Amino acid sequence: MHNTLYKASVRAAITAALLAGSAAQAGTINIESWRVDDKTLWEDVLIPAFQKKNPGIQVKFTPTAPTEYDSSLTARLAGGTAGDLITCRPFDKSLDLFKKGQLEKLDGKPGMEYFPASAKVAWQTDDGKNTYCMPMASVMHGFFYNKKIFKDLNLKEPKTQAEFFAALETLKKAGKTPIALGTADQWESNQIVFTSIGANAWKGEEGRKALIAGKAKFTDPQFVAAWEQMAKWGPYMGKGASAQTYADSQNLFAMGKAGIYPAGSWDIAYFNQQGLDFGAFPPPVAKAGDKCYISDHTDIGMGINPKAKNKAEAYKFLAWLGSQEFADLYTNKVTGFFSLSNHLISVKDPVAKQMLDWRKSCGSTIRLNAQIMNRGEPAMENELWNVSSQVLNGKMAPKDAAAKIQTGFAKWHKPQQK
């Protein structure tokens, strides 16, 4: 394995050297990102818009595949060859970089004033004294449904869980796959399903903060309830869901073979491209009249590399990221990512607008384990992928899933050890 390890670092070094070479020309700033899908958009829309205001500054968007982003960025930062602007993951990943001195402190820098405190939390030290990334956008979770199928079967957007399961049953009888969801890639089980549908049960921020403060446990009914719902999904997930990948689920829904798709807002762009007629509804509540909660997750930010070669230009770019113009462009062009700024923006895409309107009636919360809870060993995010997938597959009982996560959490989180 040592040679594999070494190969990786040699490759990182070579890539870095190449990047450094291209960065040598004066005034070019490089942006590190995991948003490979948005490369054309940055090159054709966002960067030209910036250059119109700031002529002479060259900007290069150099994304790495999401699964490799964190490791290759770490290698490049350690080697001193990373780009000038660093796209930030929320919470601990970026906090870790800041602690190592690999991100600049941004408090008071131009552009930062346009963001509310709630948006900045994802990129602040625990005491709130240092902010190291500018919030860019959040993603929201809920369900998409195929409008044509719903119309044909005379179904309405389900508001309660009873209506939701009734709709699933109708879809199943009609020979459609009720839920387009698989567990081969595992991450959807947690990021799109568990922390999304569960928010109603644990009352969003209230439940999340209670876990961090040690006032609630994963084994409490409000958390087990989320897994209990998921355990009932199995029969509606279509044959062979255990080997179904995320791309399979997307295709299944895009082809009109499935009625409901548990979604992240970023999926809007993909299904629009496929020309699908679809709508969205938030996770159904337990009984009519309950307050709804949605997973409205601060997902993406932008920071500055302290060793940036063109720091002045990078700050100019960052100031532009805080502007009304960027917020508007990003929200409307990168459909499904919602600006976190205070600027007033009109959202043009109908489904995106529908999702954004949930904020008016539902309480927003971030992904359950995103803050602090991911910090220890065993890594909770990875554990949640595993147990949630098993619950969906009917291989693990909801209460066992809860017990496993709670044991791991209590192992290192002091407030949970009381």
Place this chain on the structure above:
Amino acid sequence: MSYGAIPSSPPLTVMDVGFSRRCVPSTTAGSFYFRNIALAMPAMDFVWELAMKRMPWHIAVFLAPAVLLYSVFSALPLLDTLRLGFFTSNDAGQTSFVGLANYITILTDPAWSESFWNAMWNNCKFFLIHLLIQNPIGLILATLLSLKGLKGARHYRTLIFLPTLLSVVIIGFIWQLILSPLWGVSEGLLDKVGLVDYFAPWLGEEGSALITLALISVWQFVGIPMMLIYAALLAVPEDIVEAAHVEGASAWRIFWEIKLPLILPTLGLVTILTFVGNFNAFDLIYSVKGAIAGPNYSTDILGTLFYRTFFGYQSQIGSPTMGAAVATLMFLVILAGVGAYFYFVQRKLTRYEL
């Protein structure tokens, strides 16, 4: 994402072995001849001495590229990995010496040891499937190919070897599609032969995912043992086989009592290459199941465990020092395996001078 040092290295290593084995006798013979001339002809003494004096320089010059490359890209990183395993790093990224603490954590802390032993056991299964399926099939294919008068032998050979040349990522992707319960062809094919009841989403089930992946890997790499054994079979001298034939031995008996003993060293070599390759494996699992090698870590092997530990994955923050400790343990497993092989098997193999 091709971390595969493995697919390309076996043939090369083997070529090396074969080359040097053939070369050794000829060089000895050459210098022997040279010295004889030197002894016979006093006039040559001067030249011989001169050659002897210059010899170290020649050696140094010729060895330099290999020694340099090997130490810079292989030996030093290995030593540095061993060193790094004794350190730990804090939040600020500074490292400090902790002795065996990392190893104690991996082997005794339940959170670590559970995943380590799970990965180790899975890796053993992965290897056993290769050993018991890939290599016997390789042997059978090689034997069939070396049959006299087999039409199109060259085409079969090329076709069977072809998947070995493909990227593991492509192989993983293709097989994922073939076996997909949604759009795969395997269910339809099973239906045609009336076995559709046996179809399952094999890659998604805890009980079958690892076996399926191992079989995909067998399918891809069966060409390597086949080629090695085929080469060894071709090297079995015609006259011995013919003599046995004249004596009235059946083809069956010739295989078991003449050919097999003669190719045993190659079979040993194939086994040890499979062992090293499998315990270094990573790419197929990563490309099909991702770094969390699901379902429920049932396809997690040492390579993927190492990847998660060293580089981190999602909320797991990578730790180069812990990763180095895992890598060292992998190195020790491979070292022990290879050592045991050389001590118990290789030494006792009878080699026949042909």
